[in-house]
Amino acid sequence: MEPSQRSLEFSLAYAVDLLARHSVRCIQTGLGTIMRSLQPSRPEPFQDRCRQLQDGFEHNIVIHVTALIERLMMIQTLALSQAERDRLLLSSMAVLRTAMAYHPPSRNLYARDRPMRMLLHLLHKPSELVVRATIETIICSTIDRPANMRTFEYVGGLRSLAKLDIKSDLPKSLVHALKAFVKHYTRPENEHAQTAISSSQAKRGIEMATGEEQRMPTMAAYDRWAAVYDSDGNILQVLDDAYIATHLPPLINTTSASPPTVVELGCGTGRNTIKLARLGARVVAVDNSAGMVARLRDKLAGDADASLAARVTVVMQDLSALPAGDLHSTLLQLPLQDNTVDGKDAEKGRVDGVLCTLVLEHLSLRTFFAAAASLLRNNGWLLLTSMHPDLGSRTSAGFRDPDTGAKVRPDSMNHSVEDILSAAAEVGFAVDGVVSEEGIRDSAHAAELGSRAEKWVGVTMHVGMLLRLHR
Numbered sequence: 001m002e003p004s005q006r007s008l009e010f011s012l013a014y015a016v017d018l019l020a021r022h023s024v025r026c027i028q029t030g031l032g033t034i035m036r037s038l039q040p041s042r043p044e045p046f047q048d049r050c051r052q053l054q055d056g057f058e059h060n061i062v063i064h065v066t067a068l069i070e071r072l073m074m075i076q077t078l079a080l081s082q083a084e085r086d087r088l089l090l091s092s093m094a095v096l097r098t099a100m101a102y103h104p105p106s107r108n109l110y111a112r113d114r115p116m117r118m119l120l121h122l123l124h125k126p127s128e129l130v131v132r133a134t135i136e137t138i139i140c141s142t143i144d145r146p147a148n149m150r151t152f153e154y155v156g157g158l159r160s161l162a163k164l165d166i167k168s169d170l171p172k173s174l175v176h177a178l179k180a181f182v183k184h185y186t187r188p189e190n191e192h193a194q195t196a197i198s199s200s201q202a203k204r205g206i207e208m209a210t211g212e213e214q215r216m217p218t219m220a221a222y223d224r225w226a227a228v229y230d231s232d233g234n235i236l237q238v239l240d241d242a243y244i245a246t247h248l249p250p251l252i253n254t255t256s257a258s259p260p261t262v263v264e265l266g267c268g269t270g271r272n273t274i275k276l277a278r279l280g281a282r283v284v285a286v287d288n289s290a291g292m293v294a295r296l297r298d299k300l301a302g303d304a305d306a307s308l309a310a311r312v313t314v315v316m317q318d319l320s321a322l323p324a325g326d327l328h329s330t331l332l333q334l335p336l337q338d339n340t341v342d343g344k345d346a347e348k349g350r351v352d353g354v355l356c357t358l359v360l361e362h363l364s365l366r367t368f369f370a371a372a373a374s375l376l377r378n379n380g381w382l383l384l385t386s387m388h389p390d391l392g393s394r395t396s397a398g399f400r401d402p403d404t405g406a407k408v409r410p411d412s413m414n415h416s417v418e419d420i421l422s423a424a425a426e427v428g429f430a431v432d433g434v435v436s437e438e439g440i441r442d443s444a445h446a447a448e449l450g451s452r453a454e455k456w457v458g459v460t461m462h463v464g465m466l467l468r469l470h471r
């Protein structure tokens, strides 16, 4: 047996022991260890072994976490405050749902009355979050399991949910969760998924099933995201900040034109536009989301340095709707620098640099690189960052709408690094230096970056590259 597999058995057994302790910290550590074992980023042999272990009682997560939830519901057995109890219930149910998705046969436990009654009991808790998580868990436990659904009906599940529904002041998130249940319940049972689903797919599935996930056209989504884009703790932005801090200043400082002119494609709220302008560049900031651009305009207008706004021209333009990717002719109408590098007319109006950060997943590669090439003078630079395909295979750009609680996801694509490089080469770009591929190395690194980083340990999240145009 591989050492990593031996340690998997040990760590699962140890985590299960921790769940049986009385201390909040031990239980949390146990749940955290289990959740990490279920990460889809784990190597295949690890995942295979972990699934195999779920077939036996000793390591079966659904059995042990169900026992933990039962214990948490008995006020007298654990001396916990209500808030501590709710937090542990939420974490336990999150682990339960992930484990059910990871190892579908484990859901069979919920064909029995007792665990299903336990879930119904949780529907009467005062905490909205606990009730919502319980509805999600009921959905998960009955996916592809008609026997479980019969048990749910037999123990009075429909009546319990109906009782919730008649409350006139039901919070929006519970209305969404109930609607999702109805959708799930009324779907013909032979249409339920027959195959095992990964935990990230399960999470997405739950979000979709609960109406918590809303796919929407890119611009509509960004118009809504604008309000919280700069403050929602997005880890990709943290990695991007580090990459940009290393690579952008030398580019601006070594460009011969003074000041250099840079076009930023998909500038958003101006996270990097402001940095460019502070470095002294003249910036043409292009985006098509009125919401995002309004934030940028506010920032420029409110900045103590009035010269900042004078250096930035904001342009609303859909980058997907350019004639043959030609952004140059559109922007030529603007007062860009009259660049006569090499004395060639062809270079007139072309700029020194293009910056594009975290936008590529919304654009076709061909359209994007044609637009960037149309803007740049010969040997001009393109500093490009994007969501890494490793992360893109697990998720896509999105945010939790604070008004509705729903996860909103703009339309997006997942481009491989090879496809990005070959589309760039087709129009004359060559890589200058190395392509950076960064992710969350380990828990210590995750702790440095913020609370949302932990779930991405081991995943490559960010790709960055400097390209030069050779005509």
Ligand SMILES: C[S@@+](CC[C@H](N)C(=O)[O-])C[C@H]1O[C@@H](n2cnc3c(N)ncnc32)[C@H](O)[C@@H]1O
Residues within 6 Å of the ligand: 218, 219, 222, 240, 265, 266, 267, 268, 269, 270, 271, 272, 286, 287, 288, 289, 292, 317, 318, 319, 320, 321, 356, 357, 358, 359, 362, 363, 397
């Ligand atoms: C994730 S944000 C990145 C914003 C900024 N570059 C940053 O790094 O913070 C993606 C931006 O791309 C813009 N975008 C996406 N598709 C676009 C399109 N077809 N035309 C113009 N802008 C687009 C969105 O409006 C949004 O502001």
